[in-house]
Amino acid sequence: MPELPEVETTRRGIHDHLLNAKVSELIVRNGRLRWPVPADLASLIGGQTINSIGRRAKYLLLGFKHGTLIIHLGMSGSLRILTEAYPAEKHDHIDLILDNGKRLRYHDPRRFGSWLWCDTPIDEHSLLKSLGPEPLSDAFDALALQQKIGQRRTAIKQLIMDNHVVVGVGNIYASESLFRAKIHPTRPGQSLSTAERLRLVAAIKETLHAAIAAGGSTLKDYVDSEGNHGYFMLNSYVYGRTGEPCRLCGSLINTLRQGQRATFYCNNCQL
Numbered sequence: 042m043p044e045l046p047e048v049e050t051t052r053r054g055i056h057d058h059l060l061n062a063k064v065s066e067l068i069v070r071n072g073r074l075r076w077p078v079p080a081d082l083a084s085l086i087g088g089q090t091i092n093s094i095g096r097r098a099k100y101l102l103l104g105f106k107h108g109t110l111i112i113h114l115g116m117s118g119s120l121r122i123l124t125e126a127y128p129a130e131k132h133d134h135i136d137l138i139l140d141n142g143k144r145l146r147y148h149d150p151r152r153f154g155s156w157l158w159c160d161t162p163i164d165e166h167s168l169l170k171s172l173g174p175e176p177l178s179d180a181f182d183a184l185a186l187q188q189k190i191g192q193r194r195t196a197i198k199q200l201i202m203d204n205h206v207v208v209g210v211g212n213i214y215a216s217e218s219l220f221r222a223k224i225h226p227t228r229p230g231q232s233l234s235t236a237e238r239l240r241l242v243a244a245i246k247e248t249l250h251a252a253i254a255a256g257g258s259t260l261k262d263y264v265d266s267e268g269n270h271g272y273f274m275l276n277s278y279v280y281g282r283t284g285e286p287c288r289l290c291g292s293l294i295n296t297l298r299q300g301q302r303a304t305f306y307c308n309n310c311q312l
Contacts, residue, residue, distance in 0.1 A: 044099065044212075045096075045099060045176070045208065046255075048101060048209075051119070052095070052101055054120075055094060055120060055122055058139075058145075059091050059139065059145065060092075060093070061090060062139040063088065063089065063090045063139065064137060065087070065088075065139060066136075067087060067135070067136070067137055068135065069134070070133065070134050070136075071152070072134070074134070074149065074152050074154055075153050075154060075155045076155050076157060078135070078156045079156075079157065079158050082156065085108070085158055086105060089106070089107070090105065091104070091105065092105060097175075098208035098209050099113060099114070099208075100168065100169065101113070101114075108159055108160035111166065112147075112155070112156055115152070115154030115155065116151050117149055117150045117153065118148065118151075119147075119149070120147055120148075121146045123143065123146055129146075130148070132149055133146055133147070135147040171205060172204055172208050173189065173203070173204055173205050173206050173207045174208070175208060176245050176246060177246055177249060177250070181207055181242065181245075181246075183239045183241075185207075186206070187238055189205070189206040189207070190231065190233070194231055195230055196226060196227050196230070197224060197228045198215050198299055199300055200230045201215050201218065201219075201245065210249075212280075212304075213277070214249060215304075216306065217248045217279065217280055218241065219241070220278045220279045220307060220310065221247060221248060221278070222241040222243075223240065224240070224312070225308075226299065226304045226306050226311070227299070278307075279307060283295065283296040283305060287307040287309065289310055290309045294306070
């Protein structure tokens with residue numbers, strides 16, 4: 042599933058093509074996504090100018106003067122910028138055609154993504170209003186993390202993957218961040234010291250910045266707006282490296298299951 046780095050990479054890739062462009066047509070070939078594409082979406086945005094291309098957590102936000110188009114890539118979705126009207130393939134469900142001759146094409150084999158319309162303040166939308174702080178913003182710091190964790194005994198990896206604590210830290214980036222912070226993934230949240238919370242916040246920001254710079258991570262389906270795979274995983278410290286030597290100490294990387302997800306860690310480096 043595309044996580045924050047993949048969605049941010051996509052946002053940056055489409056930004057300059059869409060900003061201040063006018064929508065000339067919306068073609069919906071299959072609107073049966075996670076939630077049905079609104080039947081009137083074409084009339085709502087047709088002839089309207091895209092004023093902003095933002096992101097909140099894993100949601101892309103195309104801002105118009107009268108509302109916001111919310112796009113989620115789901116488990117297998119991707120967005121491509123096309124300069125010609127290439128024939129649509131089997132899973133090319135939506136084309137957003139612009140007056141500059143370009144089109145934004147949505148591809149989603151599993152159809153678990155979404156295209157939704159919001160005509161109220163975006164922060165009040167049901168999908169967004171209860172989300173935690175953005176990890177790359179100043180709002181996410183050691184104090185904010187402590188306020189969210191409190192005295193919770195839940196494992197720290199599960200906590201930083203909780204979108205009510207902080208958004209966008211998916212499974213890959215949680216394992217990598219905890220390694221960089223030298224914190225064992227099973228530690229109860231309440232057990233972290235002030236110094237460890239400071240290290241963890243810094244590690245999350247560092248990991249996500251590195252992932253964005255690498256174009257995200259590709260495990261199966263993800264490609265960016267130009268069709269490129271993310272290559273962050275090529276240099277991962279622990280994720281996907283079970284039985285391989287730790288890049289820092291040489292001990293073998295271990296795996297355990299947490300919340301039905303694989304967790305990768307070094308028993309020697311992470312305490």
